[in-house]
Amino acid sequence: MLEDKSQNLTPIAKLGEFGLIKHLTQHFQIIQDSTKISVGDDAAVIDPGNKKVVISTDMLAEGVHFNLGYVPLKHLGYKAVVVNLSDIAAMNAVPTQILVSVAVSNRFPVEALEEIYSGIALACDRYKVDLIGGDTTSSNAGLVLSITAIGLADEDKTTKRNGAKPNDLLVVTGDLGGAYMGLQILEREHSVYLANPNMQPEMEGYDYILERQLKPEARTDIRKTLEELDILPSSMIDVSDGLASEILHLSDQSGVGFHLYEEKVPMDSVTISTADELNLNPAMAALNGGEDYELLFTISPNDFDKIRNHPDFTIIGHATENKDNFLIARGSNQLIPLTAQGWDAFLNKE
Amino acid sequence: MLEDKSQNLTPIAKLGEFGLIKHLTQHFQIIQDSTKISVGDDAAVIDPGNKKVVISTDMLAEGVHFNLGYVPLKHLGYKAVVVNLSDIAAMNAVPTQILVSVAVSNRFPVEALEEIYSGIALACDRYKVDLIGGDTTSSNAGLVLSITAIGLADEDKTTKRNGAKPNDLLVVTGDLGGAYMGLQILEREHSVYLANPNMQPEMEGYDYILERQLKPEARTDIRKTLEELDILPSSMIDVSDGLASEILHLSDQSGVGFHLYEEKVPMDSVTISTADELNLNPAMAALNGGEDYELLFTISPNDFDKIRNHPDFTIIGHATENKDNFLIARGSNQLIPLTAQGWDAFLNKE
Numbered sequence: 244m245l246e247d248k249s250q251n252l253t254p255i256a257k258l259g260e261f262g263l264i265k266h267l268t269q270h271f272q273i274i275q276d277s278t279k280i281s282v283g284d285d286a287a288v289i290d291p292g293n294k295k296v297v298i299s300t301d302m303l304a305e306g307v308h309f310n311l312g313y314v315p316l317k318h319l320g321y322k323a324v325v326v327n328l329s330d331i332a333a334m335n336a337v338p339t340q341i342l343v344s345v346a347v348s349n350r351f352p353v354e355a356l357e358e359i360y361s362g363i364a365l366a367c368d369r370y371k372v373d374l375i376g377g378d379t380t381s382s383n384a385g386l387v388l389s390i391t392a393i394g395l396a397d398e399d400k401t402t403k404r405n406g407a408k409p410n411d412l413l414v415v416t417g418d419l420g421g422a423y424m425g426l427q428i429l430e431r432e433h434s435v436y437l438a439n440p441n442m443q444p445e446m447e448g449y450d451y452i453l454e455r456q457l458k459p460e461a462r463t464d465i466r467k468t469l470e471e472l473d474i475l476p477s478s479m480i481d482v483s484d485g486l487a488s489e490i491l492h493l494s495d496q497s498g499v500g501f502h503l504y505e506e507k508v509p510m511d512s513v514t515i516s517t518a519d520e521l522n523l524n525p526a527m528a529a530l531n532g533g534e535d536y537e538l539l540f541t542i543s544p545n546d547f548d549k550i551r552n553h554p555d556f557t558i559i560g561h562a563t564e565n566k567d568n569f570l571i572a573r574g575s576n577q578l579i580p581l582t583a584q585g586w587d588a589f590l591n592k593e
Numbered sequence: 594m595l596e597d598k599s600q601n602l603t604p605i606a607k608l609g610e611f612g613l614i615k616h617l618t619q620h621f622q623i624i625q626d627s628t629k630i631s632v633g634d635d636a637a638v639i640d641p642g643n644k645k646v647v648i649s650t651d652m653l654a655e656g657v658h659f660n661l662g663y664v665p666l667k668h669l670g671y672k673a674v675v676v677n678l679s680d681i682a683a684m685n686a687v688p689t690q691i692l693v694s695v696a697v698s699n700r701f702p703v704e705a706l707e708e709i710y711s712g713i714a715l716a717c718d719r720y721k722v723d724l725i726g727g728d729t730t731s732s733n734a735g736l737v738l739s740i741t742a743i744g745l746a747d748e749d750k751t752t753k754r755n756g757a758k759p760n761d762l763l764v765v766t767g768d769l770g771g772a773y774m775g776l777q778i779l780e781r782e783h784s785v786y787l788a789n790p791n792m793q794p795e796m797e798g799y800d801y802i803l804e805r806q807l808k809p810e811a812r813t814d815i816r817k818t819l820e821e822l823d824i825l826p827s828s829m830i831d832v833s834d835g836l837a838s839e840i841l842h843l844s845d846q847s848g849v850g851f852h853l854y855e856e857k858v859p860m861d862s863v864t865i866s867t868a869d870e871l872n873l874n875p876a877m878a879a880l881n882g883g884e885d886y887e888l889l890f891t892i893s894p895n896d897f898d899k900i901r902n903h904p905d906f907t908i909i910g911h912a913t914e915n916k917d918n919f920l921i922a923r924g925s926n927q928l929i930p931l932t933a934q935g936w937d938a939f940l941n942k943e
Binding site: 291 | 629633635638639640641645647648649650651652653655656657658680681683686692694695696725726727728729730731732733737739741742743744746748751753755829830831846
């Protein structure tokens with residue numbers, strides 16, 4: 244499907260660089276008022292009004308962040324946008340624009356890039372962001388996607404990583420560990436397929452965790468929910484590398500420690516049952532798995548009543564004076580030092 | 594030098610992803626007032642004041658845009674920034690911030706990345722821009738650099754590609770063709786070196802064109818010069834792919850044609866003498882070579898007196914009603930149709 248084996252597929256060189264960009268971006272609509280100049284000039288122009296501009300960039304490399312053996316190109320495009328919008332959401336900003344650069348070898352036909360861009364278009368539509376620029380180039384080897392996301396925010400509403408105070412409550416959205424367990428199923432079934440291409444993959448019952456891995460969503464809804472609850476987090480970060488790693492970032496930058504209660508960490512039942520099936524510790528998936536793209540934040544203990552029992556949020560711990568960070572193990576008061584074993588592109592190569 | 598052959602070099606995995614980013618960015622200073630949050634949070638925050646935000650991104654891939662056989666890593670870092678600032682300059686904006694993402698294989702030691710970042714730091718210092726974010730990842734193959742540049746501008750001062758009117762004068766800064774001729778010398782000497790590593794490269798006398806290729810500068814000075822002359826170009830673009838290709842972009846987007854006078858195209862004497870030496874047509878180097886990063890723009894004929902004899906500018910042609918584009922050949926009135934044979938990453942692979 245991916246490589247250009249068929250005579251019916253279009254080699255990229257046929258369109259050339261400018262023709263390709265035009266071809267891939269022609270159906271994207273501009274919907275944000277702040278977008279003044281989009282694709283097609285030397286640069287895009289944004290009118291932020293009286294807002295501050297929030298900007299983040301992420302790079303995804305084939306064989307490191309994704310395996311084209313089991314990641315459909317459309318999902319790849321969608322997810323590449325989502326992981327960037329998640330960073331904007333973690334600043335308490337509204338995502339408004341993206342720029343997309345793709346390096347791709349000539350073994351990919353134009354149709355493969357169309358698939359990636361159809362996923363990007365779906366994400367743009369879902370999150371109401373404009374594609375305003377980018378670059379397309381050939382590469383001598385794998386596929387590399389680089390996305391820059393832009394958002395707008397009131398300066399006094401942006402949530403940094405450095406504002407947590409002792410006794411602040413540690414809160415997370417949604418549930419954790421699902422994306423990691425989804426990846427385990429994808430890798431298991433891919434190995435089975437490689438061993439015997441006639442075997443049907445066994446994906447039934449895993450829908451939730453597969454979607455968490457292949458088509459995650461950014462919690463851009465949380466900004467509004469917090470605003471309605473009249474809560475401004477004292478610090479915030481998105482869970483991309485794993486809960487433990489993110490807690491250590493908040494700890495490091497805020498100069499506080501954290502106690503995390505293992506039994507409070509929210510997990511879906513499919514995450515737990517799949518972990519059991521694969522003989523893995525579900526808590527480890529939540530702590531170190533990463534790619535959940537939920538938001539982790541701290542709030543003043545005075546805001547406790549506003550957030551308790553809210554379906555979007557779970558209080559999982561609190562900040563401490565001492566900079567040491569501990570996991571309180573399930574069913575005991577045992578303090579286990581919290582260490583980051585999160586995902587690292589330079590260590591965990593597939 | 595590049596690959597990790599020595600025991601004294603540091604493998605990237607030793608630092609890990611976060612350690613690496615910290616290590617590479619720790620010495621960068623923030624100098625722009627508009628930079629509110631820089632490297633180290635989920636996203637950077639910019640306060641544009643009452644300005645519009647101009648944003649552009651470019652991706653450079655090893656073996657396509659650069660050959661590490663003869664491009665020093667420090668120069669690569671510098672040039673990667675400059676080509677992006679050139680796009681901001683082409684919008685008549687002041688560059689203020691950059692984000693840098695690098696995908697690099699584990700064959701590169703940390704010291705190689707330090708070299709790239711030392712070039713990036715030099716460009717940041719030279720152009721007074723802040724490094725405010727980015728990403729670093731491993732890749733299964735070559736080196737890929739993706740840079741996003743941000744600038745600030747007054748909306749009524751931005752120069753698009755679509756404003757040229759019939760009879761407008763076509764003006765270019767500096768001189769053209771040098772970067773291309775520099776590349777020819779680098780490739781010649783690299784071939785000689787590959788054939789016989791004991792041969793000394795013959796670079797003497799080629800300094801100007803080698804610098805044009807290896808360490809180009811962005812014409813961020815031109816905005817101020819034009820402002821002092823009270824000239825607002827009706828359209829503007831930077832010369833990255835070659836003069837012919839850029840003229841066709843202005844023509845296409847403005848709906849006018851152009852007549853270009855070959856004998857007016859400014860070229861340095863080293864560009865011309867090197868072209869003679871290599872039996873190449875110097876005009877072709879200017880028209881199709883690209884990478885000169887000069888600015889090409891159109892102005893009202895009423896501004897003629899303001900710009901004539903100015904050392905930064907050369908009037909090389911004019912816009913016409915008819916959308917056809919012609920080169921007026923040197924020493925004749927012969928009209929030759931202008932076609933783009935500019936640099937295309939999908940066609941001109943090394």
